[in-house]
Amino acid sequence: MISNRHHGEPNAQRMGSIGRNVVQFRLPMLPPSDGVEWNAKVNDEEVSIIIESNAILLDVLRDRVGSLGTKRGCDMGTCGCCSVLINGEPRLSCLTLAVDTEQADITTVEGLADGHHLHPIQQTFAECGGSQCGFCTPGFLVVISALLSENSKPNDQEIKQAIEGNLCRCTGFQQIVDSVKAASDILVSGQAVSDSTLSKSDPHPGFGGD
Amino acid sequence: MSEKEDAPKEIVGYRQQPGKLPFSRPGSGGKGKFSESTDQEMIPESQGGKLAQEWGPHRHDELISGRVVGKSTALVDSSWKVTGQAHYGDDVRLPGELIGRIVRSPHHYARVLSIDCTKALELPGVVAVATGDDAKNRFGVLPVTKDEHAMAVEKVRHAGDLVACVAAIDEATAREAERLIQVEYELIDPIHDMREGLEDSGEPIHDRGDYHIGESNVQKRVFQEFGDVEGMIENSVASHKKNWIFAGVNHAFTEPHAVVAHWDPTGRLTLYTPQQVPHYVHRALADVLEIPMHQINVHRTFVGGGFGGKSDPFPHEMCAAILARKSGKPVRITFDREEVYWVNRGRHPSRIEMNLHADDEGRICGIETDALIDGGAFASFGHVTTYYNGVLHTAPYEIGAFHYTGARVWTNKPASGAMRGHGAVNSRCAVEVGLDDLAEKLSVDPISLRLANLLPPHSATITGFRVTSIGMRECLERVREESGWNKKFRKLPLGKGIGIGCGFFISGSGLPIHWDPNKFPHATVHLKIDMDGGVTIHTGAADIGQGSDTVVAQSVAEVLGLPLDMIRVKSRDSDTSPVDLGSYSSRVTFMNANAAISAAMQIREELLDATVEITGAERSGLIIGDRRIFLKKDPAVGVSYLEALHKSQEDRGALVASGAYRTPPMGKMHKGAAAGLAPAYSFSAYVTEVSVDVETGQIKVDKVWAAHDCGKALNPLAVKGQIIGSCHMGMGQVLSEEMRYGRSGNLMNPDLLDYKIPSIHEMPEVIPIIVESNDPEGPFGAKEAGEGPLLPILPSVCNAVYDAIGIRTSELPMSPEKVHKMIEKRCREEEVSDPNNLPSPSLQHSSLQGVLENRAKEHRIRDKDRRLDEGRSDYHNGALFGLDPTIPPDEVDPRWSVRVTPEEEYLKSPRLAGSAWKHTERRHAEGQK
Known part of the structure; x- marks a missing residue:
């Protein structure tokens, strides 16, 4: 199945004639592109697939690699929801040609946790209210994980600069900053985040009365 | 305590029933063997606790077990969100799915003369197309103003209005097919300035028949006068006057609209959609598709922000269902960011x-x-x-x-x-x-x-x-x-x-927006507890990130004295959720949590009954703590939650309860x-x-x-x-x-x-x-x-x-x-x-x-007295102006009577919006002729 040809067609062309009282004019579609081999490491797993030479990384990740955690918010680099790490650097996957990431090491939100041990920022995002609707969360998390791996004790200004490319409409950012600080505390203290599959509360406890 | 921990085989506190075989402790393996003692700081004063109640007691005080209500709590679905495993509209991927695209009007206002889909259908990979002819029934969120179609019937009314839709094997083919659908329009003069909408028009944007207001584009007009309107200028010593212009704003949630429709082999439709108000979509789908509601399951996915912008039933949701019906395959439609602005529903300019x-x-x-x-x-x-x-x-x-x-x-x-x-x-x-x-x-x-x-x-x-x-x-x-x-x-x-x-x-x-069937509750919550002791909550309240699942889980956990991990909320499918009117009007916490409390109270009663039966303790002295029900004055007398539960499950199995909330009668x-x-x-x-x-x-x-x-x-x-x-x-x-x-x-x-x-x-x-x-x-x-x-x-x-x-x-x-x-x-x-x-x-x-x-200062004292005094007398607006506070002023003073239509005098020089009243509804105008 061929997919995602011509994803780059700008919206402006598609709706370009809106409102003008003339017959709609649209650019003809670009000719189909060639298939090329794409080899990359996504969340520590080798991926080797044939993609189209003009495929956008976001589409490849979502539709071919199965990283549905990488979100599509705007397709034009304005919202940051599609952020991933390419060789450790935060990048907007909606503005990245997949072929430009040949042989790259890519980390998406699915790759942050160590098995069932969450990354500290994942845990504190939940605990400190960094995530409300959660749609922008994956983008924030990968960007913040990059920040924390470089600088485990960032100050307010450093945090703000790191996440300035990410939009959140729910939280007003304040509890996101709180989450980063709490994650930083965990990292600095060296505590481990516990395994989420461990047994939780017993519905049938004994009497603990003293 | 340590002694007891060292003897794991003993079932501490579990009283063996005569005639029954001992069985191993179900659900064991937990971290804490003993329940936590109640934190008195969380128990209200009215119940003998230490939680100060400056504003007096509350009817739910006795239900407080000191677990989770009032504590900062991570959202119960946050683990899904932070691991990227929360599935929003576009993340629903069904095998064999087709991609749907929508053909939108490039014109502000036009008659659709013809739509030619031949070329699109000839394109390899295109499976189905649909136009307004495929769904002529109108829908809309309010039953009194249903004025939308799945796709244009006769006219398009704004740039970006839906004209046709197409489903194809992939996005590129669908976009190409979208381009190949040829639409012939006849342009009509559009109006953009809201002030023009007040005037008569050659071609009003909608036609409401007898109820149309003149020949204008006025959709709704309101006139209201309360109080001493005559006196307000006479009595004033200072006045403020300002003419404001507010721009329209959009919700700008991060998740663009997306929907997946699938007709299963039994002929039922499942619609996966990030909706704030799944129930109204459910109704609208039934209207548009002309099938009964019970043939539809609306599945609410995670919602990537709503803010009111995902609370209408949307035409693209109808399109997905129509395309899926025609093609026999699941159809997914995802908006470009630009399309989000074409459906809008943002704040009114x-x-x-x-x-x-x-x-x-x-x-x-x-x-x-x-x-x-x-x-x-x-x-x-x-x-x-x-x-x-x-x-x-x-x-x-x-x-x-x-x-x-x-x-x-x-x-x-x-x-x-x-x-x-x-x-x-x-x-x-x-x-x-x-x-x-x-x-x-x-x-x-x-x-x-x-x-x-x-x-x-x-x-x-x-x-x-x-x-x-x-x-x-x-x-x-x-x-x-x-x-x-x-x-x-x-x-x-x-x-x-x-x-x-x-x-x-x-x-x-x-x-509620829908009045039928009469006296249907605003919110209903079902609880089910089987022998494992976990509580399953069924609610139709749509969690849109505000935390409604969490608040319902907290309410139930509080009443039953359970930790949150024992509560699971099922709020996605209309097949299993009782009807809830949705997440709008800031209603969910108030109504849904009330319904949840009422359901949990029924289970609580059952647990208390069972405890009395097991322990013989006096019922009125029992309280619920952490996974434990015991005598308040002698905590050693009691049973574990699971023990009481199993007792009440005897001869009938799982406990179920249903709670509902409806607002009391109010207003004028x-x-x-x-x-x-x-x-x-x-x-x-x-x-x-x-x-x-x-x-x-x-x-x-x-x-x-x-x-x-x-x-x-x-x-x-x-x-x-x-x-x-x-x-x-x-x-x-x-x-x-x-x-x-x-x-x-x-x-x-x-x-x-x-x-x-x-x-x-x-x-x-x-x-x-x-x-x-x-x-x-x-x-x-x-x-x-x-x-x-x-x-x-x-x-x-x-x-x-x-x-x-x-x-x-x-x-x-x-x-x-x-x-x-x-x-x-x-x-x-x-x-x-x-x-x-x-x-x-x-x-x-x-x-x-x-x-x-x-x-x-005086009012401060007045207010403090009033909030605590159960026997307080009525207070109607107007008392500050010397009227009797206990009687509605319009009942005693003719100057304060309520008026909801303007008098002739007003219409001589109406204000801007007030000039909408210059028009006569067609039905009355015809009567005059």
């Missing part, structure tokens, strides 16, 4: 005239509001919005008169609809800025002016709304104190300012009396500090002290998140957000680059202050916290800007260029050449200040 009058005692003797709102091409929630622009500013102040004219018109723009703070935001901004101006004119402090004019708790507004708990006074006092108001107001240097703004909002709508009888009625109301007051660059007009909000009365913060973390998030959204509207339409009516900025929502660098420090007024009907005392907190930020910024540089805007957003122009104008008026030499506003209190302070 509005023109509001706001006049306020104050008398010589500093009382607000009259509010006159005229609101013309631009509905765009469809009705959406607009019927309600038209009322809300008026009625939602009749509190928290006691007023002498209220005159409201409102009109909503259709224009050829994407439809406006409900957005956070529905209908109340713009007019509230106008009122609060007006009060600031009145205070200025009366030479009094604006907070003192407000404190001396508040309605007391348990009173009725001038429009007859029953208001119960009110924490307005506490909100004002807290922000005044914490912001250091008295040291700063009118005392900061030029360019630095501080301002106040208040808010009042409904906590759930008293009347006049036309429109139901709009704005709510079982409770929230209150808020914000103080905002700003810096204004006097040379460039750039405004920076530095700090916000945000006090909100949410009754009781069930989850303080979430309440704070809502307050801060509201500040963010309101700041966007006041400073930078605007749906910008060009001269020929084109939307200029349908993307997140040019539609400017505040980034982290624009966000000020927000100090959320939670005020808990303990609402008698709210679940554990709670009221809403999702929408109300947005209202005060707009006026508090406007008022702070005045304090900084002495200019009052009448247009939002206050972009730097607009502010710069106003500064230049003020420079000319003050005859200064350098804006840095402008005088900063100052204040010399008049003698009225003392009068207000004294009255506020």
Whole structure:
């Protein structure tokens, strides 16, 4: 199945004639592109697939690699929801040609946790209210994980600069900053985040009365 | 204790029933063998605990087990979100799916003459196309104004309106096919200016037959007069008058709309959609597809932000279902960001005239509001919005008169609809800025002016709304104190300012949108507990990120004394969820948690009965603690939760319970009396500090002290998140957000680059202050916290800007260029050449200040008495003006009678929106002929 040809067609062309009282004019579609081999490491797993030479990384990740955690918010680099790490650097996957990431090491939100041990920022995002609707969360998390791996004790200004490319409409950012600080505390203290599959509360406890 | 832990085989505290074989402890392997002792700090005073109750006891006090209510709690679905495993609309991938695309109108207004799909269907990979002919039935969120079609039938009404749709094997093919569908249009003259909508038109955008208002584009008009309207001008010593223009704003949630439709082999439809209001989609689908509701399952996916923008049934949802039906395959439609703006449903662009009058005692003797709102091409929630622009500013102040004219018109723009703070935001901004101006004119402090004019708790507004708990006074006092108001107001240097703004909002709508079947509850919650002891909650409340799943789980956990990990919420499928009216009107916490409590109370009764049976203890002495039911005076006597549960499951298996909530009868009888009625109301007051660059007009909000009365913060973390998030959204509207339409009516900025929502660098420090007024009907005392907190930020910024540089805007957003122009104008008026030499506003209190302070002091005592006194007498708005508080004023004073249609005299010189009443409804016009 061929997919995602011509994803780059700008919206402006598609709706370009809106409102003008003339017959709609649209650019003809670009000719189909060639298939090329794409080899990359996504969340520590080798991926080797044939993609189209003009495929956008976001589409490849979502539709071919199965990283549905990488979100599509705007397709034009304005919202940051599609952020991933390419060789450790935060990048907007909606503005990245997949072929430009040949042989790259890519980390998406699915790759942050160590098995069932969450990354500290994942845990504190939940605990400190960094995530409300959660749609922008994956983008924030990968960007913040990059920040924390470089600088485990960032100050307010450093945090703000790191996440300035990410939009959140729910939280007003304040509890996101709180989450980063709490994650930083965990990292600095060296505590481990516990395994989420461990047994939780017993519905049938004994009497603990003293 | 350690001794017991060392003997794991012993089932501590478990009393073996005679005649029964011992069995191993079910569900063991837990971390804590012993339940935690009850934290007395969490138990209310009324139950002998240490939780202070300044606002008196509550009917739910005895249900408090001290577990989770009132504790900051991570959202129960947060693990899914932070691991990328939360599936939103576009993440639903079914095998064999097709991709749907929508053909949209390039014209503002046109007749569709023909649609030729031949070429598209010939394209390899195209499986199905559909047009308006495939679904002729109308739908819309309000039953009284169904004016939408899945795709254009006869006419397109705005650029971006749906004309046809296509499903193909992949996105590229679908986009190509979209291009190949040829549509022939005949253009009709569009209207873009809302003022034009008031006039007769050759071709109104919709035709409502006999009920059409003249030949105009007026969709809804409202006229309301309450109180002593004649007297308000006579009695006034100071008046404020301003004509406002508010730009339309969009919700700008991060997740673009997406939907997946699938008809299963049995012929049932499942629609996967990020919806705030799955139930109304359910109804609309049945109408449009002409199948019974029971043949449809609406599955709510995770919702990537709603704010009102995902609460209409949408045409693209119909399209997906139609394409999936035609093609026999699942169809997924995902919007480009641009398409989000074409369906819009954002806040109405509005023109509001706001006049306020104050008398010589500093009382607000009259509010006159005229609101013309631009509905765009469809009705959406607009019927309600038209009322809300008026009625939602009749509190928290006691007023002498209220005159409201409102009109909503259709224009050829994407439809406006409900957005956070529905209908109340713009007019509230106008009122609060007006009060600031009145205070200025009366030479009094604006907070003192407000404190001396508040309605007391348990009173009725001038429009007859029953208001119960009110924490307005506490909100004002807290922000005044914490912001250091008295040291700063009118005392900061030029360019630095501080301002106040208040808010009042409904906590759930008293009347549901759909009235049938009669007396159907607003919210229903089912509980099921099987032998494993975990509680499954079935609710239809849509968690849109606000945390409704969490609040329902918390409520049940609290009543049953269980940890949250034992509660699982199933709220996605209409097949398994009881009907809930959805996440709008800030109704979910109030109504759904009440329903959940009522269901949990039934289970609680069963558990208590079982405990009595096992232990023989006196029932009235039993309380529920952590996974344990025991005698309060002798905690050694009791059983574990599971033991009691298994006892009550004897001979019948799983326990099930159903709880429901319906609002009590309220309000008056006049036309429109139901709009704005709510079982409770929230209150808020914000103080905002700003810096204004006097040379460039750039405004920076530095700090916000945000006090909100949410009754009781069930989850303080979430309440704070809502307050801060509201500040963010309101700041966007006041400073930078605007749906910008060009001269020929084109939307200029349908993307997140040019539609400017505040980034982290624009966000000020927000100090959320939670005020808990303990609402008698709210679940554990709670009221809403999702929408109300947005209202005060707009006026508090406007008022702070005045304090900084002495200019009052009448247009939002206050972009730097607009502010710069106003500064230049003020420079000319003050005859200064350098804006840095402008005088900063100052204040010399008049003698009225003392009068207000004294009255506020008296009212403070009055309010405190009223909130605690169960035997309190009625209090109707009007008492401040010398009327008997116990009788509705319209019943004793003819001047205070309610009028809902204008008299001839008014129509001679109506205000802008009021001029909608110049038209006669067609049915009456024909009668006249």
